[in-house]
Amino acid sequence: MTAVFCLLAGAVPNRLISLNWVDLAIIVVYFAAVLAIGYYLKERASTGEDFFLAGREMTAWVAGLSFLAANLGALELMGWAAAAYQYGILATHWYWIGAIPAMLLLGVVMMPFYYICKTHSVPGYLQLRYGEGSRGLAAVSFGLMTVLMSGINMYAMALVMKVVLGWDINFSIWVSSLTVAIYVALGGLRSAIFNEVLQFVLIWLGALLIPIFGLLEAGGWSGLQARIAQNFPGADYTHLWRTMGSFADNPMGIHWTGIVFGLGWAISCGYWTTDFLVVQRVLAAKDLRSAKMAPIIGAAFKMMVPFIVILPGLLGLAVLPMALVGEDAAVATGGHSYNEVLPLMLARYCGPGLLGLGITALIAGFMSGMAGNVSAFATVWTYDIYRAYIKRDAADAHYVRMGRWCTVLGVLVSIGTAYLVMQFKSIMDYVQALFSFFIAPLLGTVILGMLWKRATRAGGFWGLLAGTVSSIAMWAWVKVDPGALAVIALSSHAKDMAENMYRALWSSTICILVTVIVSYMTKPKPESELKGLVFGCTELPSEGHLPLIQRPVFWAGVVGAAFVLLQILFW
């Protein structure tokens, strides 16, 4: 016990933060609470519907917060705070235009089809709409990428804990991932969702003090702008769109077309509307109205996340006495890297207890992301691979057992990936790139499937395949010949970040074109088989009888208006 305490209190002399007993007590209480919730919910996860879809009885608020929390990983928090320090308020694009329109699209347009067809998963929808080929391709790629990404996040998080707190990497990996495995295996998706809501609250309460104190110290928003201008003369860190007119005018090397069409359409809609990791939370809603409201509630909170993520990065530019540098330069000079801005700000303002709460927020972020990964993996593996191709007619209890076991298996594969990345760090870049290959093309396939009756089985499969292969080809082209970036991003001033945007845009466009062309060459399904799956063949329940304040489309309009207002305010 004493050894564990010493390990947690930090035996590494050059760690950023030292914890005392109150901080450790807060972290221990957190672990006890998430395990207790998993144990408590065990008895309510006896059927497939319970285990994989939380009994489809979540309220809009619970589903909406869980939808957001599954994406709000610790690396997301620290990574985007670092990006804000490096690129300024431009990083906010990933929270606003890179999320809000897509979440509203999911809630208002796409959710009815996912929900009405009663699918268990996104690959499950593809099977109903396009047949086995598209389902198989999407399920295998999603299952594989999910556990690999989970492992990479796990390793990166353990590395952060080592740098920030001096914790042993093996200890961080095993304790946090086994905790997730236990509570998800016990209570299934309901346990993951309950814990994600708890984690969401803790993330906010743990991180909120930094912007509050930072703004007090800097003298409000105008004081912050003045200090940044004083510390970094000539650079524009506080305007969203003003520098987007040319690739050469902003530090990201991106043009507004890349942000709007590449990020706002291809990447964002691809992720928020087709990645089963987040969509699964909404499928657990208790009725269609809740399922439509959940992404809208998530969007409202997503719009506020820059307050606890981007603002600390900007405050770092204004108030930190030292200049942060890139990872390599930090290692070479012994300085601090961009990635340390959030822990540095935490240590700047938070004393005993508050520090523990802040660290718990980071751990909670990591665990909510990982629980999202493993619960989605367990569902896709069990329903879209195991039941579809290996054992078709087993009893429901058999699939629940399989779900529990592959939750544990998914965590173990993630741990294995984490150790593999530890040995061969370049794997991290490859796997992250691999994940991006599938997201944007899938958007084209799903959205055509939902909105266009004429899309055929062959069109869906070949469109998805062509989009994915073209994405891989463009990525490989730039790897072999970096000059190709100028062709893909349409400018010689484009930087790495722009490549992702335009690659996503082209691959989703290719997917759509191929789907349309092949569909016109092949025979469509009769309309009777498209009921509940496609616009025009599905009777959507009317909301006309509801008061305005209860209609999802009204709230989507409110969130959309707030989104536009924010763009204007920070233009």
Place this chain on the structure above:
Amino acid sequence: MEKPREPISIWYFVGLILTVYGILIAGAGLYDLLAGVKRQTVLAELHAGVWWGGLLIVLGVIYLRFFSPGRRKRQKGIGE
């Protein structure tokens, strides 16, 4: 057939953990305040631990009260 037991609301768990955290954080803050411990953190003179811990306790108690299993059962009973 026996009706399945209504699960405790997630908000009750949230209330529970916020209350425990509030007590720990406010306690640590009060100790610093009363014992005159000087912390090196910026704006330490605002004693954030005391008021932030207090806020957590207030929020936690509100959640505990409104989402307690007993209260929900009574409300359901009235509804039925």
